[in-house]
Amino acid sequence: MTTLSEVANHAGVTPATVSNVLRNRGRVSNETRQRVLDAIDALGYRPNLNARALAEGRGPTLALMVSSIANPFYPEFALAAERAARAHGSFMLLCNTNDDTATAHAYLNQLAGSLSQGVLVMNGNLDFDVLRQSRCPVVLCMWEKPHESPGIPCIAVDFYLAGQLAAQHLLALGHQAIGIVVGNGKGGIHTSRLRGFTDAMAAAGVEFAPELIETVPDTVQGGYDGGQTLLQRHPQLTAIFATNDLPAIGVMHAATDLGLRIPADLSVMGITDIQMAQESRPALSTVAVPTQEAAELAVSLLRTLVGQEPRAAHGPHQMLVTSEPVLVPRASTAAPRAASTRSD
Amino acid sequence: MTTLSEVANHAGVTPATVSNVLRNRGRVSNETRQRVLDAIDALGYRPNLNARALAEGRGPTLALMVSSIANPFYPEFALAAERAARAHGSFMLLCNTNDDTATAHAYLNQLAGSLSQGVLVMNGNLDFDVLRQSRCPVVLCMWEKPHESPGIPCIAVDFYLAGQLAAQHLLALGHQAIGIVVGNGKGGIHTSRLRGFTDAMAAAGVEFAPELIETVPDTVQGGYDGGQTLLQRHPQLTAIFATNDLPAIGVMHAATDLGLRIPADLSVMGITDIQMAQESRPALSTVAVPTQEAAELAVSLLRTLVGQEPRAAHGPHQMLVTSEPVLVPRASTAAPRAASTRSD
DNA sequence: TTGCCTTGATTAAGCGCTTAATCAACATCC
DNA sequence: GGATGTTGATTAAGCGCTTAATCAAGGCAA
Structure with a gap:
């Protein structure tokens, strides 16, 4: 060498x-x-980048902490984040916590301040105090906007609005009997999506029974189980809303296995618009969230926090909100069989 | 600090x-x-890990280079690789090349030898010469076994056998009119799977028309397009084999969109057994490849190459072969309608 | 010619850690 | 009671790079 x-x-x-x-x-x-x-x-x-890092007091790497890169949402975010980091000459260290708090803290302890200058965190289930005490800047990604700020710099998405949009879409199609599958993300990650949805229903004067809500793991399998339970217990349902695309896809599978046709017998929708959503059959109606924008904002914010980018770029805010989610109607939703479509 | x-x-x-x-x-x-x-x-x-790295002459990080972490196969591999690395105290640097050779080389140049002690490469489309000249050890992952060694340390999987197993499964069910969708991975990545498949067909005395092969991008969409072309041109097909799960799923979508029932009207199978395969509906029959084992072997081999693990662990081999692929029959394959199932 | 500024390079200290070499002090052995 | 070992710590050099401070040599004005 x-x-x-x-x-x-x-x-x-x-x-x-x-x-x-x-x-x-x-x-x-x-x-x-x-x-x-x-x-x-x-x-x-x-x-030798290590020598340089030592001399400069800062290295060329950022870190991204996710609960599991195997969850299809994260790679999409990771890709964008890495690209953004690279655009500024930084490398991206990937950390899978496997949803284990201890692992996450271990990462934070080892990386922070030496190997990585700053870390992007996507884990809801972390102790905020730990994040606040991190020895290097931390940016919390995909925070749910209507929640009050966690006191940590974060990128927020208006998931409340996303929930509302989903509800309005279903309502506009004429659905009244709607079930909900909500992801059990720790820290009540999906509560604002749920509130947005139910608030919109209430605003439209649609009755809402709490037993129509199933809380499940935020996975395809979780959605499958939740959907099955819901459909067996409440055959009258004409639509099911899941707080995330993955469980929504699970719901579609469950419905199919029960002999229901989508969207003829059941409409299904999710939130996020991951790649799989448009690749599933039928293609999943969903509310798209600006993942790429969030990733870019996150990297940018992190860079200002570590002092590599002039603060002016974002002002003193600790919470950056992305542009709004947008409805993406696809093949998995339609008017219920015996109802007329209300134009909106 | x-x-x-x-x-x-x-x-x-x-x-x-x-x-x-x-x-x-x-x-x-x-x-x-x-x-x-x-x-x-x-x-x-x-x-301070940088200082330590400088003093020791080696840092605590390995790198994993993939073409795009958004391709669902990679995360599964990445997860396993990272876990293996962590088990030995190493961090994993993630590098997306976006299938761009220049980007890949840039990574190799910048990482190799300073930030990362060694790199795991999953990109078929890299110039092997460049890899050979890397200033730090490189392990090529998921090499296709029957090919001769590329002269780079590698982990190989017997994809030829995988192709054979797929063919045998389809043949055993009684299929004769079979279409093939092959991924156009650069460097002819899927050729051994294809050869394994066609060889097995030939061995069974089944005629095989080259126009029944569609070469497409290794994605869901690619499979969709290839499947559609095949099915429209050759309505007599009772089964389609794709060299990878992703396109196989695309084929299923195409079939569904054409009004075919799976597996009643068409059997579909893939290779790899990614998570999505068991989560699709119908669940995809496939030939499972030992991803996790490959990742572990790769990390282990890389560690011996960088001198952190005693060489004895693997002997002097430059090519480690994983255990064999295994058939995973699921719901997407069945006997063709008008044929009797031959027991094997 | 003297003094001052600019240009283009060098000197040397230091980043935080590792490690071989060294040392002091004490116990052991014949 | 000197030679020999052991134990537990210190010294000091060095990893490869950055950077403030310094310096030599011209150029230019007065």
Whole structure:
């Protein structure tokens, strides 16, 4: 592994000069610069990023902590976040907590402040106090907007509105008998989606029975189980809303297995608009959330917090809200069989 | 940020001693050790991993390079790989190349040898020469076994056998009119699966028309398009085999959209057994590949290459083969309508 | 010619940690 | 009672890079 000084020798200058041409600082004559550049690729030199990090007091990496990269939502976010980080020359360290608080804290303890300059957190189930006491900046991603700020810099999405949009879509189609499958994300992650939905129902004067709500794990299987329970207990349902796409897809499977046709016999919708939503059959109606924008905002905010980006970019806010979710009607929703579609 | 020396002061010893207790090396009396330990958590000290990396000449991170973490197969591999790395105290750096060779090379150049000690590569479409010249060890993951070794340490899976198993399953059910959708992974990544399949067909004496092969992108959409083309052009098909689960799922969608019932009218199968395969409806018959094992082997091999694990663990081999793929019959395959099931 | 500014490079200290070499103090052995 | 070991700690060099401070050498004005 060639070092900076070897390059310096080869070019007949001092290490400081090489460093200067590398970083475009200080004064270097064009002639010298060229000699250094030549030496660099003659020797195939690459800077040692650890040494640089040590000297600069900060490394080139950010971290993203998710509960499990196997949950299809995270990769989409991770991809965008990584791209954003790379655009600024940072690498992205991936951390799977497997929904284990201890693991998460271990990561936070080990990474924070040395390996990674800052961390993006997508785990609802973390102790906020721990995050606040992190030794390096933390940005909480995909916070649910109407909740009060957790006292941690965060990127929020208006999930309350998302819930409302979902309800309005179903109501507009003429559904009245609607079941709900809500993800049991720790920290009540899905409560605002639920409130948005039920509030919109109430506003439309539609009666709402609490036994029509099933709380399940935020997975396809969870949605499957919840959907099955709901459909068996309440055959009159004409639509089911899930607070997330994954369980919504599970609901579709459950309905199919029970011999129901979607959307003829049952309308199903979710929230998020993950890739799978448009790839499922029937394609899932959902409320799209600006994942990519959230990821970019998150990286940007984190960068200002670690002092790499001028603060002015966002002002002093600790909570950045993305643009609004938008309804994406697809094939999984339609007017209930015996009802007329109310135009909105 | 407290440093090692501060801890040393606090405990009334020299930095060397603190380092010794931290790493359980050298001789330290129990009494001193305790004093240091107390100082450490009194001050909330955490080692600076960059400094450590610099001093030791090697950092605690490995890297995983995939073409896009949004492809559902990769997360499953990534999860296992990360877990394996963590089990040995290493962090995992995630790199998305977006199928761009230049990006991949940029990563390789920047990471290799400084930030990451070694890299796991899952990209078929990389110049092997570049990999060979990497300044740090590289392990190529999920190589296709029957191919000759690429001259790079690699983990191979017997995809030829996987193709055979798929064919045998379909043949055993009584299918004769079978279409094939093959992923166009660069570097002919799917050719051995295809060969395994066609060889098995030939061995069973089943005629095979080359126009029954559609080459498509390795995605749901690709499978959808390929399936549609195949089914429209050859309505007599009773089964379609895709070289990967993702396109297989696309094929199912295409069939459904054309009004075919699965498996009554058409059997579909894939290879890999990703999570989605068992979560799709109908559940996808497939040939399961030992992803987790491959990931663990890969990390382990990489660790021996970077010298962190005794070489003896694997001997001098440069190509490690996982245990064999296994058939996972599910709901998407059945005997063709007008045929009797041949018992095997 | 003297003094001052600019340019282009060097010097040297330091980032936080590791580790081989060294040392002091004490116990052991014949 | 000196030679020999052991134990438990210290010293000091060094990892590869950054950067403020310093310096030599011209150029230019008065």
